[in-house]
Amino acid sequence: MQERATVPISFLRNMLTGARRQLGAHDIDALATQAGISPLLLRQGGARVTREQFVRMYEGVALFMGDEMLGLWSRPIRAGALKYLGLSLLDAPSLMVAMYRFTRFWNLLLDDYRLRMARANGVATITIAPRLDTTTPTPFGHELMVKLIHGMASWLQGRQLPVQGVGFAFRRPAKFDEYANLFPGPVRFGQAATSVSFSEAVLRQTFRRTRGELLDFVRRAPDDWIFTTFDHDTTRSSVRDFVAARLATGVTLGDAAASLHMSERALSRKLAAEGTSFRAVKEEVRRDVAIQRLVKTREPIDLIAASVGFDNTPAFHRAFRTWTGSTPRGYRRRASTG
Structure with a gap:
């Protein structure tokens, strides 16, 4: 089984912010069940879901609502928007032009926000600014747009692009540390507007993508662009891969450091x-x-x-309760939709 990071239930709940304004609890529970998520898990604070379950839930809600952005903006984003957005970018001569087109595309669709690109001191910044001073941001909508900006630019280039920084126009959410690795680079809160910044040198790069590749990207949505940074090349991800392959044997810091050709102290500093x-x-x-x-x-x-490295089952039970607030058996029962 491939080791992939799980998603905290807080992230899934935030995803449903717009949907809950339009759908009843019964509809939400039915969509969760269709995604393989027990409605009981939606109410359990320490729960986590698999990446596949999260994506299925997103797809189900988007289809049910007829809104690719899940009711998070003032008007629905109808099915097909992501496809036509991608098509408008494919022949751009550079990422800079593509992302400028990205902002123009969304400005045709959004009533409550305007996207702008500005360049200064070698940095290009895309800002999501309210059209009215009285507009209150929906945090997950802004988080989702930042993910889409970064995820689409990274897909066009064929690799995860580095960013100079991400800013959000709201206060730091509770338990943000639980999913902070979804966002590349330094993240700041309480900013005047939500934004994501790239080096101009990065956006001057050219790219080559085909219509067929775009259709594959759209079919996989939102997995590729929401979870881009789950798969990025960091020391943490390298250690995760090493540990996952050797969990049952009891891997140590020294083992991981040796595999990365560095000392234990150097690995600890990098992490x-x-x-x-x-x-x-x-x-x-x-x-x-x-x-x-x-x-x-x-x-x-x-x-x-035993497969995750515990010598005895009681120790595993204690650890699992610390991780999720539940016993393994209770978690499995609540996760089951059968």
Whole structure:
């Protein structure tokens, strides 16, 4: 089974902000069930879902509402918008021109916000500014637009693009640390407007994408552009991959450092610079693999405990309760939609 990061339920709840303004609780629960998510998990604070479940929920809500942005803006974004956005970018001579077209496209669709691109001191910034001073931002709508800007630019270039910074026009959300790795580069809150900045040198690059590749990108949406930064090339992701392949054998900091051809101290410093530690990464991988096995398989809990490196099942139970607030058996029962 491929090891992939799981998604905190807080992120899924935030995704449903716009949908809850238009849909009843019964509709939300039915859509969750169709996505393979028990409605009980939506109400459990420490729950997590798999990336695949999150994407299926997004797709289901978008189809049910007829809105590719899930009711997060003042008017629905009808089906097909992402496809035609992509088509308008394919023949751009550079990423700079493509992203300028991106802003023009959205300005035709949004009533409450205007996207602008500005360049200064070698930095190009795309800003999401309210058209009226009285407009109150919907945080997840802004987060989603930042993800789409970065995700589409990265897809056009064929690699994750570095950013100079991300700013949000609202206060830091509770438990933001839970999904901070969704956003590349430094993130600031309480800004005058939401924005994402790139080096001009990055956006001057050319790209080559075909219509067929675009259609594949649209079919996979929103997986590619929401989760771009889950797959990026950092020390943390390298350690995650190393740990995931050796969970059952008890991997150590020394093992990971040797695999990356650096000292333990150097690895610890690099992870600290990314806001984490070897122990935290190892626990994240254990948690994510355990949740995926509980949700996707019927393997005995004793076997799952051993597969993620626990010598005994009681220790696994204690750790799992710390991770999710639930026992493994209780989590599996709540996650089951059968």
